Amino acid sequence: MYKRSMQLLLVVFVAFTMLGATSPSARFQRLGHDLMCTCGCSEILLECNHVGCPNSTAEIADLRAQLNAGASDAAIFKFFVSKYGPTVLAEPVRGGFDDVAWIGPFAFLLLGIVLVLFLLRVWQKRHARLAPALPNLPPQTVDALRERIRKETNYGE
């Protein structure tokens, strides 16, 4: 059952990630948003709104030409990096050290989760070890204690 569920999950994941992978206009949009305009405006290529911007117009033309030539994503990125420099890529996708950029935040989060879970476990164990059995308090003290807890945790207080 568990194995079947995992297989189903994998199929859904693969199907989902493959969605939209084939449409040419989707590719143009996607790649156009993964490249930067190099005129210094710090805008995504397809979002540069400078009329007559010499860089974005030429870059868009290059992108269309590469797409029409049937180049792969990696080949297009390589072409742009060789022509405009590595900062033309809107995100680090060249592999190698660039991958560290992607791993960093998730490694931090993962490490944090592990650390928090470890802390929770340690605290829980310590609490179980240290928490004494409740002493025999007089009923009125227990009632007063309960009333106080209720007031401190109740709504409107």
Next chain:
Amino acid sequence: MSHPMPLFGSATLLLALGLSIYAFLAGGFSLWAIAGGRALAVAPERIRETSRRAGIASFIAVSCSAFALVWAAYTNDFSVDYILHHTSRDLAWYYKFSALWSGQEGSLLLWAWLLTGYGFVLRLRHKTDVTLHAYASTILAGIQIFFFLLVVFVAQPFAIVPGGVAPVDGFGLNPLLQYAEMVIHPPMLYLGYVGFSVPFAFALGALMMRYPGEKWIAITRRWTMVTWLFLTCGILLGMHWAYAVLGWGGYWGWDPVENASLMPWLTGTAFLHSVMMQEKRGMMKTWNVWLIFVTFMLTILGTLLTRSGLVSSVHAFAQSSIGNWFIAFLVLTAAVCIFTFLYNRDHLRAENHLESLVSRESSFLFNNLVLLAACFTVLWGTLFPVLSEYVQGSKVTMGAPFYNRVAVPIGIFLLFLTGVGPLLAWRSTSLRAIRRNFVLPSISIILTTVVLLIAGVRPWSSASQADGAVTSNLYALVCIALSVGVITAIITEFLRGANVVRTQTGKNLLESTILLTRRNTRRYGGYLVHFGIVLMFIGLAGAAFNQSKEAEMSFGDSINLDGYKIVCQSYSQDSNPNYDSEFALLDVFHNGKKIVRLAPERRVYFVNTDHAQPATIVAIHSTLENDLYVVFEGTNPDNDKPIIKFFINPLVNWIWMGLVVVVFGTFIALVPKLKTSSQRLEVAFPVPSGLPLGGNLQRTPSPLNSPEGPHV
């Protein structure tokens, strides 16, 4: 004396530096003597008092200095280099005032002024706890010294132009800064940045003096909240400015300077949440101290990034050597924090431990973790280009796609915790309580998802695929559904509490809700802040459905976009002493009815500058549903027709509405709660030393009796 006002400004700055040095040295010496019980010729308490008064006087001195700079701007004293470069005779009076923070020297002076201003209030309120305030005041004086050193020796706002002869006119203010929000955005942001110095000073001071109990948190709570509010307003005003002025259709570009403001906001938010653990349960003391240390250091790091040229940014200050000063200060601050922590770390031992995984405490832990992960992501993205250049020899761009892929899922997880956290009880939550609290939010999430799917928000649709927007649409769907779930949880919390009050008092639901809020302003103000943040999330999710269209529009031309019909009525040019402009007049129709006339404009500022600088004046028609955002991009050189770009930006107004709710909620949380007779309840009973709750009850006054009341 050919330049009396600049001389006055410089002299008062020097005086402020001297007073700050005295406040620091005298404060430190007296506290050292008091802590060690050392006898001096003069009573250390008297020396401590002189230190406090010197701190107050430093504010007066730097106020005179700030006045001198503003005076120089209003009297067109172009003999002052800063005034020459940031104002001109034709500049509107309110922009002359904002010139105070439009350049590096002036903004550092503003920083120093605000810092001493905060110190002024802190020193006046010293009677709350004289010793703790003395520590905080001395630490603040140390920070003041750094900023005064900068404005006195490195970035002098009163430097006289070479030759000392004033030109006839100034260079004017950067056109991008000639916008109403720019008059209040920087001071707001600075109030936020600088304000974190105060809780930092209290935390460091409390650790240095091994302050017993958690009172320092109660003292700094309002400081932190006000500071957080200023920073939130500053960031949002900056977003609105970028949206309305830069003309690229968005409000957040993940620019390093924007990131610099977001990082302390994230850690400050984490601090505001995790201090509740310390107040309520005496837990996470080390964590809290380090959170506020890191928040303060991030404000300095942000300033370093903005001013050093370390990272490329469209709106960073010019590259200068001032960055080295900030690095030195950052290192010194970190060293002091680490040393103080190591020396006194036994003082920060937690008094309680977690009892259940399903509890408010664990939700706070995860909330903090996610906020820190978000902060780390932003820091990582900001600094990775520098790291890459060091390792690979070439810089890389960390643009919006990187953050959208990494930060958006983290943000959605945070939104989830925003909904879950308040529904969990302290210590432990029973299964019954979970069922009771989570049913309605879960139902609302499912219903919203179904409604959105029916309404056409389908990430896998062919339209989404064609736009390459499958992932962003999915995120938006999840974000909006979760937001509705969180809102449901908040409303349920209000209603549940109001019903209890209604039963107790017999008042109607509205009156009960108001009474409920007044009885625990912090808790319900906090819920309102959450509500505002959720509204912002909804607004941010709308970006997934942005549309845009570009067209040449001559007289009578029209285009249709998302139910709007836009007709060009005219286009023209204008000129005034400050700038030339081109604009178009566009009538906007919706359902066949004219709803508004928009006038997008493109200006070219030229007065007293050696180069023309273009600026965009965006025309926006805002509704709850979307913004029609129109940019005059320029004219086609071949036929002189204007080129207009139209954007449909859904739900943007929700972001600004969210800010209003956040402000309102924070004000509610700042208001002292209504005192009821039950607050004075004292319960005397023998408390065994090992009893978990008893330890707290013996050690500190009941939250019910404390000025701050019970905290959530």
